[in-house]
Amino acid sequence: MVVGCIIQARMGSTRLPGKVLMNADEKNPLLYYVVTQLQNCKFLDKIVVATTELKEDDKIEKFVASMNIDCFRGSPTDVLDRYYKCALEFSLSTIVRITADNPLIDPTLVDDAINIFNSNSFDYVSNAHIRSFPHGTETEVFSFTALEKAWKNTKTNYDKEHVTPYFYNNSDKFNIFDIMYKENMSYLRWTVDKADDLKLVQTITSKIKKRPILMNDIIELFSKEPNLIKINANNSKN
Numbered sequence: 001m002v003v004g005c006i007i008q009a010r011m012g013s014t015r016l017p018g019k020v021l022m023n024a025d026e027k028n029p030l031l032y033y034v035v036t037q038l039q040n041c042k043f044l045d046k047i048v049v050a051t052t053e054l055k056e057d058d059k060i061e062k063f064v065a066s067m068n069i070d071c072f073r074g075s076p077t078d079v080l081d082r083y084y085k086c087a088l089e090f091s092l093s094t095i096v097r098i099t100a101d102n103p104l105i106d107p108t109l110v111d112d113a114i115n116i117f118n119s120n121s122f123d124y125v126s127n128a129h130i131r132s133f134p135h136g137t138e139t140e141v142f143s144f145t146a147l148e149k150a151w152k153n154t155k156t157n158y159d160k161e162h163v164t165p166y167f168y169n170n171s172d173k174f175n176i177f178d179i180m181y182k183e184n185m186s187y188l189r190w191t192v193d194k195a196d197d198l199k200l201v202q203t204i205t206s207k208i209k210k211r212p213i214l215m216n217d218i219i220e221l222f223s224k225e226p227n228l229i230k231i232n233a234n235n236s237k238n
Contacts, residue, residue, distance in 0.1 A: 003114060004046035004092035005038055006083055007031075008163075009100035010076070011056045015194050020100040021059060022198060025205045030192060031060070033103035033205070035069055040107040040212045043114040044096065050086045052076035078160045084151040087144055094118075095147060097140040097163060101191045103201055106215040110139050113179060117141040120177065124167040127179040134188035137215055139179075140164055146174055189232060190218060196232040203228060 009020045009031055016022075021029045031049070038047055049064045050072045051057040057073070064071040072089060074082030087095050096114065098105055109127065117125045123146040128138035142164065150159070150166040159166045167174050192198050207225075208217050222229055 001093045002045050002091055003043055003094040003096065003118075004048060004087065004090055005041070005044050005096040005098055005110070006072075006086050006092075007034055007038070007047065007049045007098050007100055008079060008082070009034075009049050009051050009057075009060055010054075011059060012052075012054065012076070013193075016192070016198065019192055019198065021063060024103050024198075024201050029063070030103040030198075030201070031063060031100050032067070034098065034100050034105060035064075035067055037103070037105050037107055037212045038098065038110065041110050041114070042107075043111050043118070046070070046090060046092065048072055048086055048090055049100075050074060050082050052082070077157075080151055080154065080160045080163050080166075083163055084147055087147060093144050095142055095144060097142070099138065101193060102136045102138060103192065104136055104190055104204065104213050104218065105139070106137055107212055108214060109133070109137055113139045113141045116177060116179065121175060122177045123174040124164070125177045125179065126164070126168075127181075129164075129168050129176075130178045130180065131186040132181040132184050133179075134185050134190065134215065134218075136188075136190035136192075138191075142167065149173070185219070188219070188222065188229070189235060194232070194235050196235055200228065200231040203231065 020031045048070045051060040061071045072086040124142040126140045154166045
């Protein structure tokens with residue numbers, strides 16, 4: 001039983017092209033943070049970055065190699081196919097899906113999700129389907145069997161692009177568990193979609209010196225400096 005995290009990453013973001021290799025601090029890009037945050041997980045056996053076969057993503061493969069992390073390259077548009085073939089190549093029995101948009105992914109939340117998945121007979125566990133956690137903490141865990149079923153049966157481009165909608169749009173076929181936070185914190189946002197989001201992440205990494213940076217660290221920072229939330233407030237509203 002191999003629990004593997006597949007981080008999907010690409011240079012071709014429409015709103016902020018090349019963002020995954022933009023700096024989150026004075027020297028390290030977003031993708032560095034995604035990987036190093038996840039390296040603090042206790043229940044992950046493997047981390048793989050899954051990017052596309054496009055020439056522009058050669059930069060991602062080169063950077064990932066510099067971190068001694070495996071890289072898989074697949075379809076630019078069919079991300080479900082990319083995940084399936086990546087999981088197949090690395091013999092992953094349980095897959096954790098993380099996107100490179102989330103440089104401050106909390107390893108304790110990832111471990112919690114893996115633990116819930118391993119302790120039960122769920123096909124899919126997520127804190128992102130029904131939203132109560134902040135944007136930037138999205139964690140999804142699913143079995144290879146469930147992934148293969150989605151890969152074989154889905155017909156829509158939307159499912160193929162977003163990987164997991166087939167699970168919760170066919171809830172009669174899968175045993176699904178939604179992780180809920182003790183209160184609704186979904187109005188908070190430290191995912192990186194636009195330039196203002198990147199500015200906020202850069203501010204967070206400059207103000208919080210401990211590593212890894214956890215969700216509660218950021219919430220505590222925001223409680224002390226509530227004006228920080230205004231940095232990307234327009235993006236949160238959208």
